[in-house]
Amino acid sequence: MSQRLKQGLLFSSLTFFVAAYLRAAENSPQTVSVKIETILASNQSGEFDSRLKALEKQLRVLKYRSYRLLNEESKNVPSQGSASFEIPGGRSLIVWPQDFRNQQVALKVRLQGGQKPLLDTTIRLPNKGNFILGGPPHDGGVLVLSISANVQ
Amino acid sequence: MKNCDSTRESLGAWLDGELDRAESEAVRAHLEGCVACKEEQRQLEKLQVALKSVLDSEASRIAFPPFWSSVQQRITEKSAWREDLVDWLRSVFSGPRIAWAIPAVILLLLGVLSGDSLVSGFRSFGQRNNFASVESIDAYGRNVALLREDETKTTVIWLYQNQEGEDESTTETRPSF
Numbered sequence: 001m002s003q004r005l006k007q008g009l010l011f012s013s014l015t016f017f018v019a020a021y022l023r024a025a026e027n028s029p030q031t032v033s034v035k036i037e038t039i040l041a042s043n044q045s046g047e048f049d050s051r052l053k054a055l056e057k058q059l060r061v062l063k064y065r066s067y068r069l070l071n072e073e074s075k076n077v078p079s080q081g082s083a084s085f086e087i088p089g090g091r092s093l094i095v096w097p098q099d100f101r102n103q104q105v106a107l108k109v110r111l112q113g114g115q116k117p118l119l120d121t122t123i124r125l126p127n128k129g130n131f132i133l134g135g136p137p138h139d140g141g142v143l144v145l146s147i148s149a150n151v152q
Numbered sequence: 153m154k155n156c157d158s159t160r161e162s163l164g165a166w167l168d169g170e171l172d173r174a175e176s177e178a179v180r181a182h183l184e185g186c187v188a189c190k191e192e193q194r195q196l197e198k199l200q201v202a203l204k205s206v207l208d209s210e211a212s213r214i215a216f217p218p219f220w221s222s223v224q225q226r227i228t229e230k231s232a233w234r235e236d237l238v239d240w241l242r243s244v245f246s247g248p249r250i251a252w253a254i255p256a257v258i259l260l261l262l263g264v265l266s267g268d269s270l271v272s273g274f275r276s277f278g279q280r281n282n283f284a285s286v287e288s289i290d291a292y293g294r295n296v297a298l299l300r301e302d303e304t305k306t307t308v309i310w311l312y313q314n315q316e317g318e319d320e321s322t323t324e325t326r327p328s329f
Contacts (some may be wrong), residue, residue: 012254036308058306106287111311119296119311122287133283135296135311 031076032097032105033150036085038071041134042141055146058132062144071141076152089138090114093145103127105149111136127151153244154182159189163196 039052041064049069052059075083076079080095091113098106104124111119111133123131130148137143159182166179183190204211261322283300284307295312 005161011252015255015258021268024302057304058301061301061304061306061308117292118294118313119292119309120288121309122288123284123307124287125284126282129282129284131286132306132308133311134308136313 025121031078032100032107033074033076033152034083034085034095034129035072035074035130035146035147035148036087036093036148037069038073038087039144039146039147040068040070040139041144042066042139044140046071049066054094055130058130058146059144062132062134064141066141066143087111087136088143090117091136091143093133093147095147097136097149098122100127101150105150105151109133109147109148125149134140154178156182156186156189159183159186163189163193167193167196167200184220 001084036053037055039049039055039059041059043060043065045066047066048056049067051069051072052067070088071086073085075115077083077086077095079097081098082094085093085095091111094110094112097110098107098108104126106122106124106127108120108122110117113136116135119133121133125131125148128148128150130146132144132146134142134144159179160169162179163176166176169213171179183193215275274277283305286307286309289296289298289309291311297308297310299308299310300306301308
């Protein structure tokens with residue numbers, strides 16, 4: 001085998017492995033910062049919590065009269081790991097990052113009531129985007145969870 | 153000193169002036185002293201003369217000017233791009249150059265593959281804050297609603313919980329979308 005042929009094959013192999021590594025690295029984020037904002041929505045008053053200003057337009061879609069931020073929690077979740085968030089009423093929310101591609105992060109999310117699963121969903125979010133999960137009754141209203149993810 | 157056999161073997165080359173100086177001298181010396189080989193030389197010379205006259209007469213019938221003008225035209229005319237491409241490909245894929253064609257093909261394939269993600273990347277850039285897309289939902293037998301609101305690009309999953317096993321009892325579990 002000529003020297004030039006050897007060099008070419010070596011370069012081919014390196015190109016292939018570097019490309020494969022970069023592609024794998026792109027699809028597997030190192031850490032996903034997951035933020036859960038727990039909001040109580042009700043029709044008991046016309047109060048709108050000023051801390052929810054950034055979410056106002058999205059929350060108004062739900063047509064409740066009152067929105068109050070109960071809790072806000074952020075966790076850095078490793079790509080192969082999971083994080084559990086406490087939700088009022090003995091509930092919990094568990095989040096597993098799945099993959100990251102095209103600036104979108106896929107999350108598997110489970111809402112539990114005690115040890116009992118209430119809902120499982122897999123959702124693909126734009127990076128730094130959010131979605132709303134609502135419905136569990138709480139304290140004369142309903143809980144609304146804003147779940148957002150930011151890949152770092 | 154050469155013998156007759158070796159001299160006759162070298163005779164054709166000697167007549168054509170293809171032998172080196174020593175060999176040529178040896179053949180000439182043998183021919184001066186050998187009648188039979190001298191006769192062989194004469195016969196060979198006659199044959200060469202006859203062949204030359206035949207070839208000359210045949211060649212005179214061939215029209216060379218059109219042939220040379222055609223060759224000149226082929227040299228000066230610009231070759232078609234397809235021929236250039238074929239020549240280039242042939243040079244690339246011949247010999248060790250093919251070794252560099254392998255990474256080139258890998259890079260091309262990667263380009264095509266990542267082109268898709270690039271295109272979708274541009275697409276997602278154009279639709280920044282686009283909808284979250286729900287890939288699966290399992291509410292374990294409970295009713296669930298999925299709302300996508302265009303103006304605020306909001307995706308809502310609404311879980312309609314029955315009151316079984318829940319501490320709270322409320323009439324507000326149903327939103328007025």
